[in-house]
Amino acid sequence: MTAFPGPADSGAGGRAGGRAGGRAGGRTGGRTGGRAGGRTGRVALITGGANGIGAAVARRLADEGVHVVLADVDEDHGRALAEELDGAFVRCDVREPADSARAVQTAVDRFGGLDLAFLNAGVASGFGLGDDFDPERHRRAMSINVDGVVYGVHAALPALRARGGGDIVATASMAGLTATPFDPVYGANKAAVVGLVRALGPAHLPDGIRVNALCPSFAETDIIIPMRDELERQGFPVLPLADVVEAFMAILDGDGAGEAWYVVPGRPSEPFRFRGVPGPR
Numbered sequence: 440m441t442a443f444p445g446p447a448d449s450g451a452g453g454r455a456g457g458r459a460g461g462r463a464g465g466r467t468g469g470r471t472g473g474r475a476g477g478r479t480g481r482v483a484l485i486t487g488g489a490n491g492i493g494a495a496v497a498r499r500l501a502d503e504g505v506h507v508v509l510a511d512v513d514e515d516h517g518r519a520l521a522e523e524l525d526g527a528f529v530r531c532d533v534r535e536p537a538d539s540a541r542a543v544q545t546a547v548d549r550f551g552g553l554d555l556a557f558l559n560a561g562v563a564s565g566f567g568l569g570d571d572f573d574p575e576r577h578r579r580a581m582s583i584n585v586d587g588v589v590y591g592v593h594a595a596l597p598a599l600r601a602r603g604g605g606d607i608v609a610t611a612s613m614a615g616l617t618a619t620p621f622d623p624v625y626g627a628n629k630a631a632v633v634g635l636v637r638a639l640g641p642a643h644l645p646d647g648i649r650v651n652a653l654c655p656s657f658a659e660t661d662i663i664i665p666m667r668d669e670l671e672r673q674g675f676p677v678l679p680l681a682d683v684v685e686a687f688m689a690i691l692d693g694d695g696a697g698e699a700w701y702v703v704p705g706r707p708s709e710p711f712r713f714r715g716v717p718g719p720r
């Protein structure tokens with residue numbers, strides 16, 4: 440396994456996206472942001488909300504008075520957490536566009552609208568493109584990690600517009616910002632999410648909808664179980680979930696769009712600064 444290089448190894452340059460465009464409609468902290476009078480009463484949809492990062496963010500948002508709708512294929516954990524947080528659970532396989540639409544509708548029906556879509560469901564791939572290639576697992580990973588975000592954005596946009604704006608945060612990964620030889624398809628999936636978010640950021644800012652990406656390094660969830668021994672052998676530090684939640688909240692409290700926020704051990708999270716690409720001469 441190759442350890443992720445830190446952001447300093449990856450080059451620096453201009454901002455990822457539309458901060459220069461300012462906030463649409465004079466928003467000062469986002470519909471779900473913390474500066475404009477708190478988040479109480481806002482409504483958040485969280486895919487992959489039954490476990491791990493999604494569940495930790497759901498707990499934090501619920502603590503701040505946000506109504507949470509957990510959308511997941513894990514019905515047992517999802518329902519139990521929704522009950523604990525006085526939220527709602529909807530069975531949602533993010534590979535199915537109709538499921539994403541139903542998840543958004545659940546937010547509207549149960550809590551009157553949608554202010555935040557946290558498109559976070561994801562899986563590791565765990566194979567290469569040589570003898571170990573597995574076409575079925577490939578389709579599954581592409582579908583959950585990429586299609587799931589595309590369908591989630593498509594489903595959420597009308598509901599966010601109906602509220603006059605809001606936030607979409609997609610969980611990409613540091614795997615989308617650096618090379619991941621141990622799981623190339625996962626790296627491709629997460630780079631696709633980063634590319635999608637960078638494109639959507641400026642496109643939807645005029646509607647008051649901020650689209651950003653959360654890019655954690657290895658964090659303490661079930662997804663890293665197959666890698667845990669190797670991470671320990673390398674002495675690679677694993678992020679506590681609290682650090683990922685803090686980065687997520689910092690995205691909400693920010694004012695950027697089209698940004699990819701790295702979350703790595705031992706340094707504050709911020710938007711990754713992409714190098715400028717060469718233009719025509």
Ligand SMILES: NC(=O)c1ccc[n+]([C@@H]2O[C@H](COP(=O)([O-])OP(=O)(O)OC[C@H]3O[C@@H](n4cnc5c(N)ncnc54)[C@H](O)[C@@H]3O)[C@@H](O)[C@H]2O)c1
Nearest residue numbers: 487490491492511512513532533560561612657658660662
């Ligand atoms: N933990 C890490 O090290 C790490 C690092 C970077 C990025 N991520 C990303 O964070 C996100 C959350 O993962 P996690 O670490 O919390 O892992 P996790 O396995 O704890 O949670 C993933 C959740 O997604 C759900 N899910 C899986 N397939 C689904 C589907 N088809 N439809 C709906 N829900 C589905 C699972 O049931 C689970 O609740 C993923 O996108 C993952 O790629 C994780």
